[in-house]
Amino acid sequence: MMHPTRRTTLAGLGLTLPVLAGLSACGGGKKPTGGAGSPSSLSVWALTGAKEDTYQASFDAWNEDHPNDSFAVEFFANDSYKEKIRTAIGSGNAPTLVFNWAGGTLDDYVANDSVIDLTGKVDDVLSRTIESINTVGEIDGKQYGVPNNDTQPVVLYYNTALFEEHSVTPPTTWEELLTAVETFSAAGIIPISLAGQSVWPELMYIQYLTDRIGGEEVFENIVAGEEDAWSDPAITEALEAIIELVEAGAFGNAFGSVAADAGADAALVHTGQAAMLLQGSWVYGTFKQDAPDFVAEGNLGFLNFPAKEDGSGDPANVVGNPANYWSISADADEDVQELAIQYLNDYNLNDDMVQSFLEMGAIPAVEGLEEKFAGLDDEEFLSFAYDMVLSAPHFQLSWDQALAPAPAQELLNNLSRIFLGEITPEEFVDSMNATLSA
Numbered sequence: 001m002m003h004p005t006r007r008t009t010l011a012g013l014g015l016t017l018p019v020l021a022g023l024s025a026c027g028g029g030k031k032p033t034g035g036a037g038s039p040s041s042l043s044v045w046a047l048t049g050a051k052e053d054t055y056q057a058s059f060d061a062w063n064e065d066h067p068n069d070s071f072a073v074e075f076f077a078n079d080s081y082k083e084k085i086r087t088a089i090g091s092g093n094a095p096t097l098v099f100n101w102a103g104g105t106l107d108d109y110v111a112n113d114s115v116i117d118l119t120g121k122v123d124d125v126l127s128r129t130i131e132s133i134n135t136v137g138e139i140d141g142k143q144y145g146v147p148n149n150d151t152q153p154v155v156l157y158y159n160t161a162l163f164e165e166h167s168v169t170p171p172t173t174w175e176e177l178l179t180a181v182e183t184f185s186a187a188g189i190i191p192i193s194l195a196g197q198s199v200w201p202e203l204m205y206i207q208y209l210t211d212r213i214g215g216e217e218v219f220e221n222i223v224a225g226e227e228d229a230w231s232d233p234a235i236t237e238a239l240e241a242i243i244e245l246v247e248a249g250a251f252g253n254a255f256g257s258v259a260a261d262a263g264a265d266a267a268l269v270h271t272g273q274a275a276m277l278l279q280g281s282w283v284y285g286t287f288k289q290d291a292p293d294f295v296a297e298g299n300l301g302f303l304n305f306p307a308k309e310d311g312s313g314d315p316a317n318v319v320g321n322p323a324n325y326w327s328i329s330a331d332a333d334e335d336v337q338e339l340a341i342q343y344l345n346d347y348n349l350n351d352d353m354v355q356s357f358l359e360m361g362a363i364p365a366v367e368g369l370e371e372k373f374a375g376l377d378d379e380e381f382l383s384f385a386y387d388m389v390l391s392a393p394h395f396q397l398s399w400d401q402a403l404a405p406a407p408a409q410e411l412l413n414n415l416s417r418i419f420l421g422e423i424t425p426e427e428f429v430d431s432m433n434a435t436l437s438a
Contacts, residue, residue: 039333042071042340043095045085047078049263050285051149054356062347069339071096077261079198086405089114094329096340102136102145102325103401104408110139115327116337118143124345133322133365136397145325146344150281150362152321153389154204156303157277157287159269162189163301168275170301174212174241174308181250184275190252192245193274195260199416203399204278205245206415207319209238212308216317216394222436223402230432239418239425241308246419256420263290270294278305280320281385284361284378302381304388318392321401323365358382363389407435 046055052075063070074095076084081099088094089109098115100106109115119142126134129147137145158170163180166187171177184191195201210218214234221229245251252274258264260279263286268274270291277283284302288295307315326348328340347353349366357364361378363386373382389395400408414431417423423431 039329039331040336041096042069042336042343043074044071044097044099045074045076045081045095046099047081048075048261049078050282050289050360051357051362054149054353054360057356058347058350058353061352062343066339071343079261092331094331096329096332096336097343098327098329099148100145100325100327101321101398101401103397104404105401106137106145106325106327107139108405109327110144113330115144116330118146118328118341118344121341122146122344125348128366129349130365130367136322137325137327145327146348147323147365148326148348149324149364150357151323151365151385151389152280152282153318153385153392153395154208154278154280154305154320155284155385155388156305157266157269157279157283158301158303159272159275159299160301161299162272162275170303171306172303173306177306178244178248180275181245181248185249189272190268190274191248191250191276193258193265193268193277194251194255194419195258195265196251196255196416196419197257198260199412200398200400201260201265201279202242202415202419203412204319205242206235206238207396207399208278208305209241209308210234210313211317211319211394211396212305212313212315213237213241213311215313216396219396219399219402225436227436228433229436230429235429236425239428242418243421243425246421251419266290270299282362284381284385288361288378296377300381302384314393316392317394317396318389319396319398321398322395407432410435 044059046052055075056073059071059073085094085098089098094114098109100109106115122143125146126143130151133147133151134143137143137147156171162168162184163170166183166189168180168183169176171180181191207219214232218232218234221232258268265277265279266283266286267290269277270287287300294300304316304318326344328337332340349364354364354366354372358369358372358376358378361381363369363382369386373379373386376382396402400412403411411432414423414428418425418428
């Protein structure tokens with residue numbers, strides 16, 4: 001059962017969007033070692049990867065202007081960060097700024113008084129960020145999280161050269177996707193790259209398939225804790241569709257050894273070993289960083305997830321992350337908290353930071369971006385992703401973030417076993433229904 005502070009204004013932590021709203025963003029690269037946060041000084045942990053330089057530049061700007069009150073900045077790979085922040089929050093040693101995905105984790109932080117109420121204290125930054133995305137950082141009408149980067153829909157990337165070479169049509173329907181899988185598999189090419197070792201990328205399949213088959217209401221009922229909500233036929237059909245992909249060789253034979261943190265899933269695509277990749281919009285930055293010529297030469301295509309021909313869900317619906325968020329640790333001294341608030345208002349997603357995100361092909365969670373795309377190297381992708389989100393009737397927050405940590409972990413465990421062929425859809429459903437009454 002979800003904690004009673006679960007937001008009710010955004011049903012099921014999905015966003016119904018007449019305006020823009022923005023799986024867990026990941027990064028690759030070095031993993032530094034470092035101590036826990038100190039309550040008497042400013043500290044921040046963030047994720048490695050394509051956005052690392054943008055965050056670093058923002059904190060460098062603050063540090064240059066505030067030499068006596070500087071941030072100690074550390075970066076960690078996605079999976080390592082999640083373990084480290086869980087331990088730090090639990091022991092009262094969190095960094096001043098707590099990087100998070102909102103959803104069930106933020107609910108947990110608030111329920112345990114681990115972060116402070118920012119209501120009325122961060123109005124300057126909230127005035128430039130997108131209102132519907134700001135709302136995801138609210139719990140019971142109070143602001144606990146502030147958007148800190150880009151809106152992140154999950155996109156189907158594809159290697160255009162491989163598609164042309166094998167005369168494959170970029171798939172807009174499920175049947176077209178299965179045809180593409182068959183063609184590439186027969187040619188000895190991995191049809192779809194999947195970082196199964198990281199597990200969370202597998203969520204993107206059950207999220208999109210459930211939505212395409214049964215609509216957003218299926219997961220909204222799960223978040224609401226309705227009895228046997230996981231027994232919805234759309235969940236079972238989505239799991240069966242995943243098994244169909246696995247058995248068709250869609251992910252090759254070694255997906256369980258591929259990790260997302262090092263960008264290995266994207267590498268399979270830009271090196272021509274795999275044809276497609278279902279991943280967040282943040283991975284566009286990974287492609288640019290790791291294979292700039294591949295992107296510049298027009299070899300990277302992108303689509304929304306295919307429609308399910310017999311489904312009742314809207315094929316324009318989107319899953320992913322509205323954005324990531326900064327919260328402020330309740331363990332920090334009050335004067336340190338005030339300095340962190342000043343940083344959020346004056347430096348977070350200011351003009352310099354927004355321009356840096358745009359230049360790497362990311363869409364910062366701020367208002368009025370359309371005119372800023374013109375002339376940029378990544379104008380095509382930025383316009384595609386922005387329009388994709390703008391036109392989405394519903395934007396569903398990644399399930400592992402929408403759920404509380406315990407059921408989210410159970411979801412990841414069971415989903416991994418589905419992909420590995422270790423359990424049946426019925427066993428998955430029974431196991432997940434048990435979390436609703438836990």
